[in-house]
Amino acid sequence: MSTSEGLLRITLEFRGGAELLFDNVKKHNVKLPLIDKTWTLRNLLLWIKENLLKERPELFVQGDSVRPGILVLVNEADWELLGGNDYVLKEGDTVLFISTLHGG
Amino acid sequence: MCTATDNDYEESVQCMEEKPSHNLVGALCKKCGNNKAEVVLRVKDTYCRQCFIDSFTHKFRATLGKSKMLKPNDKIILAVSGSPSSLAMLQLVKDGIEITTPKRLQCIPCIVYVDEGAVLGHTYEQRQEICISMAKITKKYGIPGFITSLDRCLDISSSHSKLCEELHESMVWHVNEERELRLQSLFAQLKSLSSKEDLLLKLRHKLLFSVAEELDCSKIFVGDCATDLAVSIMANLSLGRGAQLPYDVGFCDYRHGKTKLLRPMRDFMKKEIAFYMVFKNIGSVSYPTLSSKVDPFSSIQRLTEKFITELQKDFPSTVSTIFRTGDKLTSEGTRNVECKTCLLCEAPLDTSKQDSSSMQATEFSQLISSPMFADVKDLLTHSSSDLHSNAVSSMGDSNCCTSNYQCTCISQNQLQKLDFEQIKENLCYGCRLIVKEMDSLDFLPGDITSSVKTEIMQKQLRKEIQDFLL
Numbered sequence: 001m002s003t004s005e006g007l008l009r010i011t012l013e014f015r016g017g018a019e020l021l022f023d024n025v026k027k028h029n030v031k032l033p034l035i036d037k038t039w040t041l042r043n044l045l046l047w048i049k050e051n052l053l054k055e056r057p058e059l060f061v062q063g064d065s066v067r068p069g070i071l072v073l074v075n076e077a078d079w080e081l082l083g084g085n086d087y088v089l090k091e092g093d094t095v096l097f098i099s100t101l102h103g104g
Numbered sequence: 105m106c107t108a109t110d111n112d113y114e115e116s117v118q119c120m121e122e123k124p125s126h127n128l129v130g131a132l133c134k135k136c137g138n139n140k141a142e143v144v145l146r147v148k149d150t151y152c153r154q155c156f157i158d159s160f161t162h163k164f165r166a167t168l169g170k171s172k173m174l175k176p177n178d179k180i181i182l183a184v185s186g187s188p189s190s191l192a193m194l195q196l197v198k199d200g201i202e203i204t205t206p207k208r209l210q211c212i213p214c215i216v217y218v219d220e221g222a223v224l225g226h227t228y229e230q231r232q233e234i235c236i237s238m239a240k241i242t243k244k245y246g247i248p249g250f251i252t253s254l255d256r257c258l259d260i261s262s263s264h265s266k267l268c269e270e271l272h273e274s275m276v277w278h279v280n281e282e283r284e285l286r287l288q289s290l291f292a293q294l295k296s297l298s299s300k301e302d303l304l305l306k307l308r309h310k311l312l313f314s315v316a317e318e319l320d321c322s323k324i325f326v327g328d329c330a331t332d333l334a335v336s337i338m339a340n341l342s343l344g345r346g347a348q349l350p351y352d353v354g355f356c357d358y359r360h361g362k363t364k365l366l367r368p369m370r371d372f373m374k375k376e377i378a379f380y381m382v383f384k385n386i387g388s389v390s391y392p393t394l395s396s397k398v399d400p401f402s403s404i405q406r407l408t409e410k411f412i413t414e415l416q417k418d419f420p421s422t423v424s425t426i427f428r429t430g431d432k433l434t435s436e437g438t439r440n441v442e443c444k445t446c447l448l449c450e451a452p453l454d455t456s457k458q459d460s461s462s463m464q465a466t467e468f469s470q471l472i473s474s475p476m477f478a479d480v481k482d483l484l485t486h487s488s489s490d491l492h493s494n495a496v497s498s499m500g501d502s503n504c505c506t507s508n509y510q511c512t513c514i515s516q517n518q519l520q521k522l523d524f525e526q527i528k529e530n531l532c533y534g535c536r537l538i539v540k541e542m543d544s545l546d547f548l549p550g551d552i553t554s555s556v557k558t559e560i561m562q563k564q565l566r567k568e569i570q571d572f573l574l
Contacts, residue, residue, distance in 0.1 A: 017396060056397060068414045073382060076142065080128055082129060098382075100188075100377075103392070
């Protein structure tokens with residue numbers, strides 16, 4: 001499982017104050033284990049909540065989606081054009097989260 | 105006349121229409137029809153990168169052009185905080201003055217950054233770092249940049265030193281510790297985050313207008329966008345600033361007369377600005393603010409923001425509806441030029457008491473629930489005591505202010521020490537609510553206290569010579 005074939009490599013970026021919830025680190029290169037599930041954005045959010053978020057998860061995730069006011073871009077395109085939460089992540093994708101809320 | 109029957113209710117009315125779902129996967133740009141779309145606006149309008157940037161730029165020019173406010177060779181201040189909105193504004197102005205067609209923006213801009221680190225709780229290193237980032241930005245855009253700090257608004261009239269300094273990359277940012285301590289004490293007195301945010305905004309604007317005077321600029325551009333303004337409209341109504349809405353959220357804030365504050369970004373949604381920044385590859389300078397990582401329920405402003413963004417998610421016309429409605433509001437004060445203005449926010453005073461006004465009712469309920477009226481309280485019958493306790497609890501901590509006021513005004517020389525009543529007379533309703541949370545008036549900006557003193561002195565003088573006047 002730890003071989004490189006079993007991993008999905010993507011880049012996560014946080015801007016607009018969202019990085020404050022991630023120890024102020026804007027860019028994360030992550031490797032997701034490819035077990036028997038596909039990595040949709042919905043699954044990714046759950047994974048972020050459990051593995052990456054440092055504090056106050058309610059300020060980032062709400063239900064199974066991001067908190068209203070946080071924009072999601074996959075490879076610099078609006079996630080609404082890619083099917084939103086159901087988009088299946090591909091190797092090398094860059095997912096960008098931008099908080100438009102005051103103070104992040 | 106209501107014609108709705110029970111039947112009607114069951115079948116048609118019921119709720120607002122919910123956001124229709126569109127399948128936009130793989131959609132093309134609606135404008136050019138050739139390229140793959142990269143952003144969705146207004147639920148279903150898809151744009152490719154180039155068409156989006158073009159329409160964004162066009163919208164900015166249209167907002168400025170329609171207003172007819174900008175005269176050739178106007179000197180303007182771009183208030184840049186480092187936020188996406190302010191940096192997008194900077195980029196648009198820069199693009200505007202550089203093009204060679206007749207549509208060129210004819211103005212002379214300069215950048216002003218207000219260092220609020222003392223209030224926002226930044227470390228000195230953090231502030232120095234932000235300061236250098238701002239210097240780099242001004243260098244990149246080739247527009248002269250200045251830095252000022254919020255504490256300078258405390259001694260605007262008395263200080264002979266300059267309010268702002270030029271930004272350059274090798275600069276070392278000096279802070280005036282004495283004044284900064286005063287600023288921090290001023291904010292530390294405020295009990296609610298709502299008042300802190302409100303005061304910060306008012307002081308920032310106060311300082312910007314003074315800096316504009318120093319730099320001889322006639323206009324100030326701020327980056328407030330439609331989403332911000334929709335939140336401000338609702339929040340300001342709750343903060344008791346309804347009478348000032350036309351100033352606080354309109355395109356042009358003309359309360360200062362000569363210097364005007366303009367909001368050229370007001371037609372953009374936060375989402376549009378965020379995508380513009382990504383497509384143009386502009387990085388914003390972000391730092392923690394008063395409302396970073398706080399609970400959405402911690403201030404009126406944040407709660408309003410939460411309410412509006414959550415509503416906007418399911419009903420995408422929320423922001424524009426609030427924004428357009430707010431735009432149509434005018435108030436009595438805006439038409440009356442001769443009106444006295446508030447010393448803190450400089451809006452016309454909205455506190456003239458008419459019979460049976462809500463202002464009068466509020467003051468009455470405060471009066472009867474103050475400790476001075478303790479004897480009266482005892483006399484209150486059982487039935488009205490419920491009502492009374494409500495009034496007390498809604499007043500919060502203002503009781504101590506009232507008792508403070510009693511002791512200071514009697515024992516001290518009036519001109520040495522001002523009391524709350526004297527200051528209150530010169531403040532609008534919204535600013536009174538801020539001052540009410542303070543235990544001491546010692547930390548208020550110097551120009552406020554000095555003009556109140558002058559006024560009192562003039563009144564006294566007038567009283568003394570009254571008998572000798574013919």
